[in-house]
Amino acid sequence: MVRVKSKRIGNNTYHYLEHTIRVGGKMIKKEVYLGRKIPENVEELKEKLLAEVYNYKWHQIDRIKDNYSKEKDLMPPSSRKKEVETFAVNFTYHTQKIEGSTLSLRETADLLERGLTPKDRPIGDVREAEAHRKLFYEILAYKKDLSLNVVLEWHKKLFQETKPDIAGRIRKTRVGISGSKFVPPLPVEVYPILQDFFKWYERSKNKIHAVELAALVHLKFITIHPLADGNGRISRLMMNFVLNKKGYPLMNIPYEGRNSYYNALEKAQTSKNDHVFIRWLIRNYMKSYKSYL
Numbered sequence: 001m002v003r004v005k006s007k008r009i010g011n012n013t014y015h016y017l018e019h020t021i022r023v024g025g026k027m028i029k030k031e032v033y034l035g036r037k038i039p040e041n042v043e044e045l046k047e048k049l050l051a052e053v054y055n056y057k058w059h060q061i062d063r064i065k066d067n068y069s070k071e072k073d074l075m076p077p078s079s080r081k082k083e084v085e086t087f088a089v090n091f092t093y094h095t096q097k098i099e100g101s102t103l104s105l106r107e108t109a110d111l112l113e114r115g116l117t118p119k120d121r122p123i124g125d126v127r128e129a130e131a132h133r134k135l136f137y138e139i140l141a142y143k144k145d146l147s148l149n150v151v152l153e154w155h156k157k158l159f160q161e162t163k164p165d166i167a168g169r170i171r172k173t174r175v176g177i178s179g180s181k182f183v184p185p186l187p188v189e190v191y192p193i194l195q196d197f198f199k200w201y202e203r204s205k206n207k208i209h210a211v212e213l214a215a216l217v218h219l220k221f222i223t224i225h226p227l228a229d230g231n232g233r234i235s236r237l238m239m240n241f242v243l244n245k246k247g248y249p250l251m252n253i254p255y256e257g258r259n260s261y262y263n264a265l266e267k268a269q270t271s272k273n274d275h276v277f278i279r280w281l282i283r284n285y286m287k288s289y290k291s292y293l
Helices: 042-074 077-098 105-114 123-143 148-159 187-204 208-226 231-245 255-269 276-289
Strands: 003-009 012-023 026-035
Touching: 003 255, 012 042, 012 148, 012 255, 026 042, 026 187, 042 208, 042 276, 077 123, 077 231, 077 255, 123 148, 123 231, 148 187, 148 231, 187 208, 208 231, 208 255
Parallel strands: none
Antiparallel strands: 003 012, 012 026
């Protein structure tokens, strides 16, 4: 967060904008001198400083992309296939676990890689894990772009065996988010907001950085909360669709980090400040791929 800091030297007070960023393993402060009086356009200056910080981080993320791509190009096809399979299992486990699945990571791996159905687990958890993995591979291979019909079709494929009454349908009832202060739009508001979302996507998809686009696709879709269930899982799939389409490494949000994830979403939603979630995603994305820097 960009903050206004004041320093008193003798009888005079001097004001600065300050923002701390992590570079490697060190925390570095960036400062912008404002003068003896805080200017009226201080909010614009904050945004300018934040943009400079983002530009630095986009450069770092592009290094991750380049180094990741070079390494992938050197991999034998079988190793690349195994890497995707490992990600598919981990991503399926964590995204399902965040939403309450009872399957362990080992059970998920045995199910998806070996076809071994875990004992004494809800059949719905098993079927949704299988459907998620299959849908994940379909999304990686999908050549066209996001649209409402496509996303509803993905939702249908994810839930057609376990929740056929809501699969592929926009919700017609109110919903709440457990533990969150944010209240999603009313049912009558959902379709118009969804139309605006996809118009925004078409305008923005080639204008902003791919990782920022992925973060905003996730945040905006889950904020609309257009589905009776599965908004989190679908939005995380959409996020990885964008990253894959743009050639960036995929992102997994670990179950163990769910509280930080929930807090970033809620703060962004209640404050209507997208940068809260963008900053969270950038920080965790860079942490996941720090070995490529």
